[in-house]
Amino acid sequence: ELKVEQNPLFLSMQEGKNYTIYCNYSTTSDRLYWYRQDPGKSLESLFVLLSNGAVKQEGRLMASLDTKARLSTLHITAAVHDLSATYFCAVLSNDYKLSFGAGTTVTVRA
Amino acid sequence: ETGVTQTPRHLVMGMTNKKSLKCEQHLGHNAMYWYKQSAKKPLELMFVYSLEERVENNSVPSRFSPECPNSSHLFLHLHTLQPEDSALYLCASSQVAGDTPPLHFGNGTRLTVT
Numbered sequence: 001e002l003k004v005e006q007n008p009l010f011l012s013m014q015e016g017k018n019y020t021i022y023c024n025y026s027t028t029s030d031r032l033y034w035y036r037q038d039p040g041k042s043l044e045s046l047f048v049l050l051s052n053g054a055v056k057q058e059g060r061l062m063a064s065l066d067t068k069a070r071l072s073t074l075h076i077t078a079a080v081h082d083l084s085a086t087y088f089c090a091v092l093s094n095d096y097k098l099s100f101g102a103g104t105t106v107t108v109r110a
Numbered sequence: 111e112t113g114v115t116q117t118p119r120h121l122v123m124g125m126t127n128k129k130s131l132k133c134e135q136h137l138g139h140n141a142m143y144w145y146k147q148s149a150k151k152p153l154e155l156m157f158v159y160s161l162e163e164r165v166e167n168n169s170v171p172s173r174f175s176p177e178c179p180n181s182s183h184l185f186l187h188l189h190t191l192q193p194e195d196s197a198l199y200l201c202a203s204s205q206v207a208g209d210t211p212p213l214h215f216g217n218g219t220r221l222t223v224t
Contacts, residue, residue: 004152033212045212098213100153
């Protein structure tokens, strides 16, 4: 069974500083997704990473995938308040089941 | 507008009630999913329908009964639920796995069982 671990589970960020969220998974996969969820809202797709070494960037967020290490990172550059949300990674197994991490709740403070 | 619409947004029901959750997608997708999101736990896949046929049932208790009458609509029928079933129930859709596109989620139904 594919297990997905995110850390940290809670992250208090100071505005303007850089932070990283880590996503480790237990079995081979080269399909990884990052989602964002605001309180009371739906999950919004952020990034789709489909191969080893894939890197995607959107604004202050950058995601990367290392399939050999079974690790994805979500890097936040110069945090701002509107990045406060819960971030989930999800990994697709070989039998096309999508397993989610527990989520990282991010709070950005002034 | 997410392209996936769930109703109701909130539902409070007693343990002896019968209710249904509804999901509709306007994205032309052909796979639909029910997920359960509980506090402090990862999202749990409950059911998957691909091309209107159920392809996954993750050992979900029979008090949850899904229905997929067509590729745009998905229901979750609820009866004799337990308080531990209180959670956010999320519907999602996608194209059938091939290019492995991301799931598109609805806003969810917040269910409270009293």
